[in-house]
Amino acid sequence: MSTLEIRDLHVSVETKEGAKPILRGVDLTVNSGETHAIMGPNGSGKSTLAYSLAGHPKYQITSGTVLLDGADVLAMSVDERARAGMFLAMQYPVEVPGVSVSNFLRTAKTAIDGTAPPLRTWVKDVRGAMDALRMDPTFAERSVNEGFSGGEKKRHEILQMELLQPRIAILDETDSGLDVDALRVVSEGVNRVREKTDVGVLLITHYTRILRYITPDFVHVFVDGRIAEEGGPELANRLENEGYDRFLTSATA
Numbered sequence: 578m579s580t581l582e583i584r585d586l587h588v589s590v591e592t593k594e595g596a597k598p599i600l601r602g603v604d605l606t607v608n609s610g611e612t613h614a615i616m617g618p619n620g621s622g623k624s625t626l627a628y629s630l631a632g633h634p635k636y637q638i639t640s641g642t643v644l645l646d647g648a649d650v651l652a653m654s655v656d657e658r659a660r661a662g663m664f665l666a667m668q669y670p671v672e673v674p675g676v677s678v679s680n681f682l683r684t685a686k687t688a689i690d691g692t693a694p695p696l697r698t699w700v701k702d703v704r705g706a707m708d709a710l711r712m713d714p715t716f717a718e719r720s721v722n723e724g725f726s727g728g729e730k731k732r733h734e735i736l737q738m739e740l741l742q743p744r745i746a747i748l749d750e751t752d753s754g755l756d757v758d759a760l761r762v763v764s765e766g767v768n769r770v771r772e773k774t775d776v777g778v779l780l781i782t783h784y785t786r787i788l789r790y791i792t793p794d795f796v797h798v799f800v801d802g803r804i805a806e807e808g809g810p811e812l813a814n815r816l817e818n819e820g821y822d823r824f825l826t827s828a829t830a
């Protein structure tokens with residue numbers, strides 16, 4: 578059982594004109610086994626939240642706390658966060674030329690577990706997970722994300738999640754740019770990990786579409802760098818019908 582506790586988080590981003598405040602007091606608690614959807618319009622700060630939790634150096638925490646089972650996440654390096662069980666699937670996964678998917682996954686798994694996984698079970702696990710995500714086996718020998726299609730990048734992110742088995746997974750717009758078939762495959766992957774493990778999921782999305790496949794326990798509406806409204810899955814249905822207009826008007830009023 579793990580708990581991620583975000584308290585009054587304020588974050589600024591480095592720009593040429595200086596530090597620009599983006600997150601303006603985020604409060605959120607994610608427990609093992611829970612799925613929290615973070616929904617909100619473009620530019621509301623969803624990716625900023627994801628990057629801040631992952632430890633991206635461009636994002637400055639100006640105040641607030643983030644605790645994972647009481648440990649100060651903000652004091653941890655990026656590697657320490659991963660070893661503590663935090664995982665980020667990025668909205669725009671980066672290319673790693675010259676590093677094969679297979680080596681990348683094994684290196685990450687070894688770093689997180691502290692020991693290399695036994696080769697025989699590992700190869701079987703990787704094959705099984707790739708198969709389930711309908712990834713061609715030749716993928717394992719390609720450079721990470723180099724020349725991958727949008728859908729292939731997102732499958733690769735979920736492949737990592739399946740193999741690394743994080744305690745808290747932050748999925749930033751894993752649904753964006755996917756056709757319906759890919760969306761289903763990717764969602765099934767997330768659901769498999771939810772069933773097999775006790776992962777807590779922060780599912781960041783602009784659209785309600787993925788929530789038809791992955792049912793959230795809680796929905797948080799993110800507007801202008803903070804949570805504007807919270808509810809259960811029914812809130813997603815409401816957003817599907819009404820969009821974000823009502824929040825945008827109140828935010829600028």
Ligand code: ADP
Pocket residue numbers: 590591592597599617618619620621622623624625626635
């Ligand atoms: P979302 O993921 O909800 O679309 P982001 O977190 O990407 O929102 O962005 C929130 C705001 O912060 C936007 O106004 C965006 O332009 C700004 N922002 C984010 N990252 C940077 C950056 N590296 N440089 C300048 N502005 C940024």
Ligand code: MG
Pocket residue numbers: 623624625668749750
């Ligand atoms: Mg984003």
Ligand code: MG
Pocket residue numbers: 610770771772773774775776
């Ligand atoms: Mg579960």
